[in-house]
Amino acid sequence: MDLHTILDRFANGSLSLSDVEKEISIHAIEKIGDIAKLDVGREMRKGIPEIIFAENKEYKDVIKIALAAIRRNGQTVVSRIRKTELSRVANALKKNSLVVEVGRKSTTLLASDKSFGRKMIGAHIGIIAAGTSDIGVAEEARLVAKAMGCEAMVSYDVGIAGMHRLFPALKEMMAQNVGAIVVVAGMEGALASVVTSMVDTPVVGVPTSIGYGFGANGIAALASMLQSCTLGLAVVNIDNGVGAGAYAASVAKRITRK
CATH class of the missing domain: 3.40.50.1970 (Rossmann fold)
Known part of the structure; x- marks a missing residue:
């Protein structure tokens, strides 16, 4: 969530003060087993969502990290997927009811939850x-x-x-x-x-x-x-x-x- 969304939800009562404090903490991380630690506040701080560099990651780890990032922030970019695994990764994410866009002639994709409301800011x-x-x-x-x-x-x-x-x-x-x-x-x-x-x-x-x-x-x-x-x-x-x-x-x- 970006800062505006957090404050809007706090104002309408759907987030508590403790929830807000957790969301805006610069130390907020989410551990994914022993393979990754998501910087869950990055999008709020920088306006740049989680981007998963997939080139040297195992297939199962890419999926696990991507699903965790989307569950937390609604979307993620997965970059430089191995060409031999691109379709497999995209299909696995689609099977989790996600919207997946693969770049033309690219091994990078953008995946998001179907309910995710991306703000196109002009x-x-x-x-x-x-x-x-x-x-x-x-x-x-x-x-x-x-x-x-x-x-x-x-x-x-x-x-x-x-x-x-x-x-x-x-x-x-x-x-x-x-x-x-x-x-x-x-x-x-x-x-x-x-x-x-x-x-x-x-x-x-x-x-x-x-x-x-x-x-x-x-x-x-x-x-x-x-x-x-x-x-x-x-x-x-x-x-x-x-x-x-x-x-x-x-x-x-x-x-x-x-």
């Missing part, structure tokens, strides 16, 4: 992917932003090899007054600098591990973005769509806060 971000191979990382950013109550305008496969594809997308994002733009690009990663040079909106660059030969696995894209001479570009780690989505949504939410 904040908007843009997400641009240079190529089709970058969509999976871009979808990570979109799902995290959605979990934070932030809507995303997306435009995929608009890299610099065909620059004319980019302009309509940027024009629409500027017309919608997005609070930040996430640019996802592999190979030489130049798209992030190009976008930053054309807008007055904060841009978050996400280098991806798409590429081969010299500077492969995202090294060239990361170096290019870090060396950008265009001001207004922040850069996250290679393939870190989750971090980019959280940062961009945080910026957009701050802008819309009354």
